[in-house]
Structure formats: structure tokens, C-alpha cells
Amino acid sequence: MGHRRMKPVRAPRRKPGSRVHSELAAGIGRRILDGTYPPGSLLPNEAEWGLMFGASRTAVREAIRTLNGKGLLVSRPKIGSRVEPRERWNLLDRDVMAWHRAALDERTFLLSLQEIRRILEPGAAVLAAARRSPAQLAALERAFADMQSAEISSEAMVEADVRFHLALLAAANNELLVPFGIVIEQALASMFAYTTSHAVHPEQLLPLHAAVVRAIASQSPEAARKAVTALLDDTDETLVAAVEA
Amino acid sequence: MGHRRMKPVRAPRRKPGSRVHSELAAGIGRRILDGTYPPGSLLPNEAEWGLMFGASRTAVREAIRTLNGKGLLVSRPKIGSRVEPRERWNLLDRDVMAWHRAALDERTFLLSLQEIRRILEPGAAVLAAARRSPAQLAALERAFADMQSAEISSEAMVEADVRFHLALLAAANNELLVPFGIVIEQALASMFAYTTSHAVHPEQLLPLHAAVVRAIASQSPEAARKAVTALLDDTDETLVAAVEA
């Protein structure tokens, strides 16, 4: 048969973040996250934003609607848009977290993140060992295999590593664990690009992951907990070294 | 003293959820969460939604912008709005979670939630015992005092209880733990309204909380972990009983 033509792949396809309302949402969002407009304060009105960004009121309104949905603002007629108290912000939202990190100390953030992993992942491993389905185990093994075949500290390695940890959380069969994990691993992925080349014991990465796979495969909760903890200890070392550098 | 007239208190002040675009966002959001429009499927276009809900295209667009920000959709010219794969949904978002729960089995959800607490809170207690500031301890004690003075299974009790657990997480001094906790406790609060009257050991509620306060006050990480675990064991009992009923 003829080699049916692949998709054109004229891949420029700039991401949907380049839209005017997205720019506005990001611009306003960042100003809130960095404290330019603190909680309780009143934002410029829609017309003023329009002038500032050279955009129409419609675009401004759509941006504000986005921020509204993320819990950063509430708007009321005649009052305007007021910044919500911090505890109502959806800090776990992808965009909000990105704006937050842009305005924040990187090291503190990463250490906080790793601390959460140390709490969450061993517990998830225990559940996963007890409850993983064969398909979930297969997904974990697949991620591990991809790590084995990827070059050290390549992008493919980071991707497979993230997928590995997500597969672990998914195997715990807890509906809420996966969303939590997505938040964490996504944030970690963006920083691995930074620290992946600084691994203290790069040769131990695969054996440590292999131990996790074995424990989950043999359905041994305690072994799984220990294997994941060892893995996190190693990541800790790398992180601490990277942060101090 | 003259009873100075209180604020007019014409308190109807219906929440901002009653706006047209919010109704639309909820209507469309629910249809996505309940599977009417599964991931990958194409939604009706903006004009059609407008007809369905009797709203203008402007309102529809603002609703879609909200859902866009929550990761449920992506929109492209000429294509329309396509439902994103589930792993991109912000399931930890207040609204998304509400729409989700409306379409979901309540029991599974609550058990998942409690399982997460069992993983997260003991770890947080350890950190809190080691790092809590005097002010954070004071906040914890205040919440506990409010629990003591509240009537059993009253609304005030639930509120103080939630505040207690959030104070505990805040005392861990981890930036990310608080957002996680807010998600969890908020969801729990809405269900406590259901189960608060079914407490198996209502008389143990205060002593169990008191033990946590003591451990955090004396900065004993292991004692804190044990106290929180005991507290969660008790909640488990109540939950299991409520679910089976």
C-alpha cells in the first residue's frame, strides 16, 4: 500500500497561551501573586486594565473571569474586583503555581515540594503494594523500562521518571491521590530540567527504582515503603546539593 | 447604651454564583464531569450553548473561559471546544470538585478523602511539633478552646474542628501543605454536616484533640504523630459507621 501521507506537521501551532485574554490573565495574576495587589485591595477597573494592556474590555473581562475561577478575585458591580484572602487562592492550580513561583524563592519552594513527597509517596506506596491491579503494575513497569532505555539526564529520562511516580500514585487506587500527585510531579518535572544533571549518585537511580517495582510487584507494603523512602533519600541528596550550589 | 442600629442587614445578598455566566459554567462543567461530554469529545459551539441556556454569546464565552482555566476544555478557532483528558482537569478546584461529587458516589469519595488524611496529617504533625511558632501554637489552642465551648455536633463545633486541623497543617510551616489541607478540610466540612451526629465516641473527641495540642506544645514529634493517628482512628470509626448506615 502507498505510504499514506503523514499529517502536514507544520508544527508552529503556537500554544493557546498566546491569546490576548491569556496574556491579560497572566499579567494580572502575576501582579496579585507578587503582592502588587495584596489580598483585600481593589484592582483597577476593567477600562483601566484595557488601557494598560491595549486590549478591549471584552478581553479584560475574560481574563478576570479566569482569575475569578481560580479564587484570586471576586467582582461586584459598582465595587470592582477585590483580591481574595490568600487561603481562597487555588495555589494548586497550574497557572497560579507558575505565577507564584515566578514571584517566589525557588529553593524554598522546591524543598517544600520534596517535603510533601516524603509524606505522600511512602503512604501511597503502601496502598499501591496492597491494591495495585495487574494493569497498574504493568504501567509502572513500562515507565521503569523507559527509564532504563533513556539516556541519563535526558529529557526522556525526566519524562519517564515523572510517569513512574504518577503510576505509583495511580496504583494506590485512591481517586484523590492522582490529582495531588499531578500537582507535585508537574512542579518537580520543571525543576528536574535544572537538577537532573546534578545527580549525586546517578548510577543508583535505576536500582532504586527497580526496588520499588519489585516491592509493588510482590505486593509487599513494607518493602514498598522502604524502597520509596530510599529513593526519596537519594533525591533529597541531589536537591540539597543543587540548592546549595 | 442606645442600641445603635445594626447594619441594615438586608442580607439577601445572593452570592456571586447566581450570575448568568456562573450558571453556564456550572451547567457545562457538570455535563463534563458526569460524562455527558467525555474527554476528547467536541462540545456544542458557543451559539448553541446560548440557545440552550437562553443566554448571550458573551455570557457563554465567559463561562467557557472559566472552564478553560480549570483545565476542563481547550478551545480553538474553527475546531470548537474539546474536553481535555481527565488528568489535565483541576480536580482539586472547589467548583470542579463540587461538580464531580454531584456526579459521583459519595461513599467512595469520603473514604478516599479520609485515606489521604491518614497519610498527610501524621506527617504534618511531626513537622508541626518540630517547627511550630508560638503564634501557630496559639492558633491551634484557640481552635481547641472553641471546640470545648461549642455544643457537641453543632455547626460551631464543625467549624472549629476544621480550623483545628488547618492550624495543625499551617504549623508545619510548609507552603504547600496549607493548600492541600484546605482542599481536604473543605471537602470534609461539607460532609461533617452529614456525619457529625453519628459520632461513635462523641465523648472522646475533646480528649483526643487535647492530646494533639499537648504534643505540639511540648514539641514532641513522635507523640504528635501518635495523637493525630489516634484521632484519625476515631474519625475512621465514625465514617465507617456512617457509610454503612
Place this chain on the structure above:
DNA sequence: CGGGTTAGTTTTGTAGGATAAAAGCCGGAG
């Protein structure tokens, strides 16, 4: 003089229309 009501004003909310830009579709030229 006091108190409540009403008119006015500002800002968001909703509506509706007009263009622009994206991207798939199809037909025609070579």
C-alpha cells in the same frame, strides 16, 4: 433637627453585532 427615602453615579453584568484569525475542506491547476 433627624431619619429614612430617593435620585445619582460608578462599576460590573449581559446583550448583540461586526470583523479578524485559525484551521479544516475541497476543488482546480499543473
Place this chain on the structure above:
DNA sequence: CTCCGGCTTTTATCCTACAAAACTAACCCG
């Protein structure tokens, strides 16, 4: 058969107008 250009659908942006909310202040009336 391939590539290119025009057609078409749908979102993206802009604009204008009016409605509704909520604060301000003036005003009426006892």
C-alpha cells in the same frame, strides 16, 4: 497525484449599548 488557493466554520477580539448592583449624597417630611 500533489500542491495550492479559496471557502467555510468556529473561536478571538473589538465595539456599543443598556441593565443591575451598590455606594453617595441630597432631599423630603415629620
